[in-house]
Amino acid sequence: MRILIAAVGRLREGPERELVDRYLRRVPWRVREVEIEPPATRDPLLRRRREGELLLAKTAGMLRIGLDPRGRTLDSEGFARLLDRHAAEAIALLVGGADGLSEEVRESCAGLVSFGPMVWPHELFRVMLAEQLYRAHCILTGHPYHRG
Numbered sequence: 001m002r003i004l005i006a007a008v009g010r011l012r013e014g015p016e017r018e019l020v021d022r023y024l025r026r027v028p029w030r031v032r033e034v035e036i037e038p039p040a041t042r043d044p045l046l047r048r049r050r051e052g053e054l055l056l057a058k059t060a061g062m063l064r065i066g067l068d069p070r071g072r073t074l075d076s077e078g079f080a081r082l083l084d085r086h087a088a089e090a091i092a093l094l095v096g097g098a099d100g101l102s103e104e105v106r107e108s109c110a111g112l113v114s115f116g117p118m119v120w121p122h123e124l125f126r127v128m129l130a131e132q133l134y135r136a137h138c139i140l141t142g143h144p145y146h147r148g
Contacts (some may be wrong), residue, residue, distance in 0.1 A: 003083075003091045004032050005093050005095065008055070014123075024133070038097050039051065051099075063086050063090065064092045064094055064109040067096075067112075067129065072111070073113075076136070080135070086110075095122075115128060115129075115132075
């Protein structure tokens with residue numbers, strides 16, 4: 001499986017970066033991260049549009065899955081099945097900035113997935129995403145880490 005995590009914002013060194021790296025090292029799939037610097041503008045609509053353009057450019061030709069609070073809430077098994085259904089394709093998991101994903105990005109996605117209605121700090125969300133990728137691998141291989 002080939003997965004690209006395309007995220008607006010930079011995950012700096014520290015405990016969150018260490019956790020993301022720890023989970024991603026456990027995943028045998030090819031998982032890469034691309035971080036997009038948020039444009040320097042105070043206008044949220046303009047910022048979201050520019051972030052969207054960069055996300056679309058970095059993920060051209062890939063199957064896009066937007067991670068968005070307005071998306072479908074899946075349990076861990078459902079997320080694993082979603083990834084497994086597209087295992088033969090290059091998958092891009094898109095993480096928006098503080099203002100979310102642009103409409104253009106949302107419309108370009110094959111699906112939208114929500115990690116629930118709560119708002120999470122960008123750093124913690126990235127940790128949760130990395131953990132869910134590891135958990136998805138464990139579910140698909142029958143590893144005992146997941147005891148759902």
